Amino acid sequence: MKKIMVGNHAVSWGVMLARAEVVSAYPITPQTTIVEELSVLCADGRLKARFIPVESEHSAMACCIGSSAAGVRTFTATSSQGLALMHEMLHWATGARLPIVMANVNRALGSPFNIWGEQSDSLAQRDTGWLQIYCESNQEVLDTVLQSFKIAERVLLPVMLVLDAFILSHTAEPVDIPDHQLADEFLPPYRPDLRLNSKDPHIFACLAPPEYLMEFRYKIQQSMLQSKEVCRRVDEEFGKAFGRKYGLVEPYRCEGADLILVTAGSVTSTARVAVDALREKGRKVGLAKLRLFRPFPKEELLEITRGADKIAVLDRNFSAGIGGIFAHEIRAAFCNEKSHPPVYSYITGLGGRDTTLQNLNEVIYQTYERPRPEEQSVWVGLRS
Amino acid sequence: MREGYESTELMYSGHLACAGCGATIAMRYALKALGDDTVIVLPACCWSIIGGPFPYAAVKVPLIHTAFETGASTASGVKAGLDMRGDTETTVAAWVGDGGTFDIGIQALSGAAERNDDIIYFCYDNEAYMNTGIQRSSATPWGTWTTTTPSNHPKGQPKKNMMEIMAAHRIPYAATCSVAFPEDMINKIKKAKSTRGTKFIHIFSPCPTGWKAPSSLAVKIARLAVHTKIFPLYEVEGGLRYHVNVNPKSLPVDEYLRLQGRFNHLSDEDIQKIQETVDREWERLLKKALDTI
Numbered sequence: 001m002k003k004i005m006v007g008n009h010a011v012s013w014g015v016m017l018a019r020a021e022v023v024s025a026y027p028i029t030p031q032t033t034i035v036e037e038l039s040v041l042c043a044d045g046r047l048k049a050r051f052i053p054v055e056s057e058h059s060a061m062a063c064c065i066g067s068s069a070a071g072v073r074t075f076t077a078t079s080s081q082g083l084a085l086m087h088e089m090l091h092w093a094t095g096a097r098l099p100i101v102m103a104n105v106n107r108a109l110g111s112p113f114n115i116w117g118e119q120s121d122s123l124a125q126r127d128t129g130w131l132q133i134y135c136e137s138n139q140e141v142l143d144t145v146l147q148s149f150k151i152a153e154r155v156l157l158p159v160m161l162v163l164d165a166f167i168l169s170h171t172a173e174p175v176d177i178p179d180h181q182l183a184d185e186f187l188p189p190y191r192p193d194l195r196l197n198s199k200d201p202h203i204f205a206c207l208a209p210p211e212y213l214m215e216f217r218y219k220i221q222q223s224m225l226q227s228k229e230v231c232r233r234v235d236e237e238f239g240k241a242f243g244r245k246y247g248l249v250e251p252y253r254c255e256g257a258d259l260i261l262v263t264a265g266s267v268t269s270t271a272r273v274a275v276d277a278l279r280e281k282g283r284k285v286g287l288a289k290l291r292l293f294r295p296f297p298k299e300e301l302l303e304i305t306r307g308a309d310k311i312a313v314l315d316r317n318f319s320a321g322i323g324g325i326f327a328h329e330i331r332a333a334f335c336n337e338k339s340h341p342p343v344y345s346y347i348t349g350l351g352g353r354d355t356t357l358q359n360l361n362e363v364i365y366q367t368y369e370r371p372r373p374e375e376q377s378v379w380v381g382l383r384s
Numbered sequence: 385m386r387e388g389y390e391s392t393e394l395m396y397s398g399h400l401a402c403a404g405c406g407a408t409i410a411m412r413y414a415l416k417a418l419g420d421d422t423v424i425v426l427p428a429c430c431w432s433i434i435g436g437p438f439p440y441a442a443v444k445v446p447l448i449h450t451a452f453e454t455g456a457s458t459a460s461g462v463k464a465g466l467d468m469r470g471d472t473e474t475t476v477a478a479w480v481g482d483g484g485t486f487d488i489g490i491q492a493l494s495g496a497a498e499r500n501d502d503i504i505y506f507c508y509d510n511e512a513y514m515n516t517g518i519q520r521s522s523a524t525p526w527g528t529w530t531t532t533t534p535s536n537h538p539k540g541q542p543k544k545n546m547m548e549i550m551a552a553h554r555i556p557y558a559a560t561c562s563v564a565f566p567e568d569m570i571n572k573i574k575k576a577k578s579t580r581g582t583k584f585i586h587i588f589s590p591c592p593t594g595w596k597a598p599s600s601l602a603v604k605i606a607r608l609a610v611h612t613k614i615f616p617l618y619e620v621e622g623g624l625r626y627h628v629n630v631n632p633k634s635l636p637v638d639e640y641l642r643l644q645g646r647f648n649h650l651s652d653e654d655i656q657k658i659q660e661t662v663d664r665e666w667e668r669l670l671k672k673a674l675d676t677i
Contacts (some may be wrong), residue, residue: 021468024461050464054457055495062454062492066425066461069448072468074461092451196446196462198421198474204448207437 001177007168010138010175011077011103011161012037014145016047017183018101021072021190024052024063026082029115030165031105034077057082061089061100068098069204071195073149076100079165080107080121087125090158094129094220096205099152099159099190101145102130106265106316107165108351116352117165119265119317123293123325129220131159131227132293134264138173140246143238146178146187150234153190155227157220164266164316165352178242186241228295248297250289251304253279257286259367260305260341262313264290264326267348267355271314274360285364290326298333302340311341312367314360315377316349323347323377344370345377353381392416399442401434404599406589406606407508408434409563411443411479414506414587417573420445422475423466425459427489428452429481430515430591431508453488455480456496459503475504475577482509482523486544497553500581504573507546507584510591518594525614526661527654528646530594535649542661547620550584554623558584560615564607568617568629575619588615596645608640613666618673626672637662 005013011034015023023042025035041047050067054060060076068074078086083104093100108118122132131151135141141163148159163169178186194202208216232248239245253275254260263271268289278285288304288311290297305311315324322328327345334340344367349355359380366378394415401408407430415422424447426435432449436442450458455478463476480489485507493505512530513519520530522544533539550558557579561569569587576583590606592599609615610630614637617630637659641647650658 022461022464024464050468052460052464052501053499054460055491055498059454059457059460059492059495062450062457063461063464065450065454066448066458066463067465067468068461070423070462070465070469072465074465088451089454096448195469196423196448196466197471198423198446201420201444201446203435203438203441203446206435206441206447206449207432209437212438 002174003177004172005138005175006033006170006172007138007141007163008033008105008170009037010142011145011163012041013177014142015075016041017178017180018073018146018149018187019184019189020047020049020075022050022052022064022067022074023076024054024060024067025076025078026054026057026060028057028079028082030107030169031077031079031082031103033169034103057085058089061086061093064100065089065093065096065098068100069096069196071192071197073190074100075102077103077105079105080109083121083125084109087128090125090128090130092205093158095216097156099149099156101148101152102158102160103145104160104162105165105169106162114351115165117167117316118350118352119162119315122160122162123317125160126294129157129224130294131157131231132162133159134162134291134293135168136266136268136289138168138175139244141168142175142177143242143244143246146183147234147238150187151227151230154230155223157223157227162265167266182241186238224295228292228297231292246291248292249300249304250291252287252289254286254288254304256284258284258309259364260286260288260308260311261364262288262290262301262311262326262330264293265316267314267316270355270357271360274357274364278364296329296333301330302334302337305341308341310344310367312344312346312363314355314363315345315347316355318347318350318377327377342373344373346380347377348380392419394420394444396442396444399434399436401430402593402599404590404592404602405434406563406591406602407431407510410508410587410589413563413566413569414477414573415443415445417570418475418477418577421473422477423448423462425450425455425462425476425478427455427458427480427484429484430510431479431481433515452484454492455484455489456503456505457492459505460496460499460501463501463503478503478505480505480507481515482507482511483513483521486522486546494553497550497555497582497584500555502580502582504576504583504585506587508587508589510589510594511543512594514591514594527650527658529649530646538649547586551620551623555584556581557619557621558586559619560586560588560617562588562606562610562615562617563590564603564610565617565630572619594646597643601643605640605643608635608643611635612637612640613662614640616666616669618669625676626669627676628669628673
């Protein structure tokens, strides 16, 4: 069944299809309509879940930690300030090895106050031990919700799926809604062996002294590394069940490309148009869409970009003092490789500013023109 | 103590508490009342340590350790999760210190109480941040020495009235308890266990280490807190109906204060001021209890 729906409702319907059992959330623009739709779905019984309207995002994540530890499929959603407020509990969820799934609608962090799209909120949480998956379309959003639960429950790590404020969250697109029975077959109920259960008492997230903490951390690292293969397999299984798959990094017209753009999120769609137009003109431009960010799909990205002369990374985010975060991560991932293309870094579209076709053409043109990347990220479309 | 309670023992010996720790006595009695069909939610507090470092445990019931300000919110999640698993009978008990209740966790507690989530929220109150080394909290009484309120500049504000705050939420049940009155405590916890909705149990838990008192006097000090009317034992039903459960002997506050080094610096005038405040607060409490009758 196809429905026209905004990205936020695609999240909510994905959660319904996943049969989440506890949803705990606090409203924040632009995430609100996810929660509104979920409360409607819970109220009319289409989603048989307990909806807990908490008094803050910090409590939302704490609540999720409690319900997930009690052994039920658990979901929340937030944005920006809300995600930042959760920060402490994001670490806690990872350490407790709880497969919570969260949707984060990318939004700039204040100050100055801004409610529009920017990836700095989720990328600032990159060290919390959550898997991160960036979505390009509303269809991918819904599908990624189902995939995320399956991945999380296999590796016992939490998963954050990320969609852009307004461009996806509040924009309607046709979305193919998977059959509920097929979704159930793809994602069976979550029934963990270990949970808070008075018949089988265990201590969760206990005090771990120096003699033990490193081993707890090492296990998280091992699981995070293994999760990449799990993400790939779950995407394959999803493809078999529903006829759609996305990969960890998607190459687009990269055959024989001398320059490859790297994007994440909805700007990928604009980049596809830019690449098509330049290919028409005979320029060998390609595109790599970074879907998985944690764990970082280094081998996959290297495989796609190895043959190119240059990589141009588009960051709708920045880390003061270092520049574009995706570019920085790619440089760090590639630095010990014998050969890899130089990484050009561009910052664009902060605080909801539109990244236009013109901006992308400028990025591509500059990358061709400059023999070497600039020392610092180049800011595109700055007002003079 | 009533028959049967003594035999239920859900704490192990060998826990990591200081000698004479009131919070440990409190947990032991609470578990006697709650029984083994209980899940404990434990935010950062003294009990994070007492509970035992991995791979040890000091309690025989399941326990989840969580962040400082999340006792109530995590407990709400656990309760919802258990309900969804079809387990509606297990008691979910948040076990939180005064810092986690009066200060950093009050927002989450207010949220859970407003939603009337079906949990028992225990505050074991040792009147300061003891686990971090005796810093003042909003549960610390006026005039007290702590490591952040030195004796030449002791705490200048009164203890926050947490019971009134909880009563204002109109939760079904709130009660004060003392480790010196185990039967009263167990009765109240039993009552909380059989009541649906948010229950608040405020337990006076002496800390010999932080109060600068001999560990052998912990229970005596707790008993004197009740009999000097400093910490009256009462309950509030539905936020409105007050009952005083133990008739205090109305001993002078000095008998309580002089046993503890944290009050050594107080002058006679200071003690007089404390006496007047205690008497005034007691009259207010009695009036509410009389209004109930």
